[in-house]
Amino acid sequence: MSHLKIANDTERQQAVVIGGSIAGLLAARVLTNHFDQVTIVERDRFPEKPEPRQGVPQSHQLHVLLTQGQRILEQLFPGLTEELAEIGAESVDWTADYQWLFLGGWGPRFPSGITTRTCTRNLIEARIRQRLATYNSIEFLEAGTVTGLLTNQGNTTVTGVRVRESDGTEVELPAQFVVDASGRYSKTPQWLQGLGYETPQKTTVNSFLGYASRWYQSLSREPLDYKVLYLMPKAPHKPRGGVIYRVENNRWIVALIGVGRDYPPTDEAGFLGFAHSLHSPEVYEAIKDAQPISPIYSYRRTENRLLHYEKLSRFPENFGVVGDAVCAFNPVYxxxxxxxxxxxxxxxxxxxxxxxxxxxxxxxxxxxxxQKQLSKVNTVPWLMATGDDFRWSTTEGGKPSSITRLLHWYLDQVMLVSGESTEVYKVLIEVIHFLKPPTAFLQPSILAQVLRQVMNGHGNTDVVSKSFRTS
Structure with missing residues (x-):
């Protein structure tokens, strides 16, 4: 799977993807609809089993595939959802099986049909990779580092990539179209500068959130009446949170969260102490006598970062940038x-x-x-992630505008109402899972409930303080 074949005919047939993580694999899948040969160049060697790998430093952490994402994967790889089920991925209804302590108190529990298969990112990536390996048009070049772009004489068109193989050999891989999916550490800005282009403007919003995560074979008390639990941090004074998440093979991932550099510790006593400090005891009670099967993993590279390739006045032909290489989000969302x-x-x-x-x-x-169309796709999730991060006074990268503060207030009212209304709560979950746009919060029935709440004097978000135990 790591053998490299150099295409002799690049008239139309060859595309190259830099990076073999989720964004790169999905880009390669759609490129097979338009090119005869697609080569994925990945600097790692892929593990034989669904395991964490060095090139994905966050692969030990919890990852959530939202319902819209699962539907798209099923569209690209028919039968994938059932494959995940057969391997042991749990079906989770995100209202019936999800216990969420948020601004509206504990979320109501009822069946909604908003479902996904909860599993590790490693399993999802491995199954997609195995599917792609069955395509005659897909080739993997493992342990290959892309060191630069090939271009025509005027540097106006990308014509391939330069690759350093595992033995140090440099080869040129020609292509009619190249996609950079190499993630947060993408070299495209430097490559563009070296070719005489402007580098893209960068926007960064950082709430300085950190994770500490551990895997468990069993928890202190089972069976539980949920498959996912989330104790949500509450701005401005409760920067700590925690997640319990069921994954394949009856395992659990427990993640502790701290915002504003209130990072969870990675030692045994500190991890348990942090869990005990949360605003509700569920996480601590679940892990105090649990059976861990991993060390405690820390991850703090969580800033939102957006590179504005869509604004460049000049951009090389036959080239695109996708995934975290363009827009990376605070993973808490x-x-x-x-x-x-x-x-x-x-x-x-x-x-x-x-x-x-x-x-x-x-x-x-x-x-x-x-790049212009992709920027439109990224706009809503970017505003959702950064808008929420701006609730914290410690966030760097700008200050919330008066419009953002107004939206914060209105969303707070929606969340307060959703704690009592299954109709509004379902819409909230649908927006989170990209099944509806945020404008769904403005539909008349929700506006009426928010207005009634405010008119009755219940719009102050402090009314939920009774749901939170003082740390």
Whole structure:
């Protein structure tokens, strides 16, 4: 699977993807709809089993595939959801099986049909990779580091990539289209600068959130009446939270969360002490006598970061950038894999439209058009993630505008109402899972309930303080 074949004919047939994580794998999948050969270049060697790997430092941490993301994966890989079930991924109804302590108190529990299979990111990535390995048009180059882009004489068009293989050999891999899916550590800004282009403007919003996570074979008290539990941090004074998440093979991931550099410890006593300090005892009670099967893993690279490729006045032809290489989110919101899936669909649509408009196979204008379309896809999740991070006074990267503060107030009212209304709570979960846009909060029935709450004098968010035990 790691053998490299150099294509002799690049007229239309070859595409290259830099990076073999979720965004890169999904980009490769849609590229097979338009190119005869797709090569995925990954600096790691892929594990034989669904295990963490060095190139994904957050792979030990909890990852959530939202319902919209699961639907897209099923569209791209029919039968994948059932495969995950057969391997042991639990079915979770995100209202019936989800115990959430948030601004509205404990979320109501009822069946909604908003479901996913909860499992590790490692399992999802491994199953997608195994599916792609069955495609004759897909080739993997493992332990290969892309050291630069190949271009034409005027540097106006990308014509492939330069790769350093595991033995140190440098090879040139020609391609008609190249996609950078190499994540937060993407070299594209430096490559563009070296080719005479501007580097993209970068926006960073950092709430200085950190995780400490541990895997368990069993918890202190089972069976539990939930499959996912989330004690949500509450701005401005309760920066700590915790998650219990069921994954395949009857295992659990427990993640402790701290905002504003209130990072959870990674030693045994500190981890338990942090759990005990949370505003409700569920996490501590679940792990105090539990059976851990892993060390405690820390992760603190959680800033939201957006590179504005869509604003560049010049952009090389036959090139695109996807996933975290463009837009990386604070992972506490669980958006990353789903936004990567939406980006893959956007790439597919842009390619379809481009080839429908042109009788020949040249790709002039495709890259810039795709980056502009991708920026539209990223806008809503970006505003959702950064808007929530701006609730914390310790957040760096700007200050909330008066409009953002107004939206905070209105969303607070929606969350307060949703603690009592299954109708509003379901809409809240649908927005979180990208099944409805945030404008759904403005529908008349929700507006009426919010107005009634405020008119009755119950709009002060302090009314939920009774749901939170003082730390």
């Amino acid at each position: 669980g958006q990353g894999m789903t936004v990567a899936a939406l980006g893959a669909l956007t790439l597919d649509q842009c390619l379809k439209q481009h080839f429908q408009r042109r009788s020949n196979q040249e790709l002039t204008g495709l890259g810039r058009h795709f």
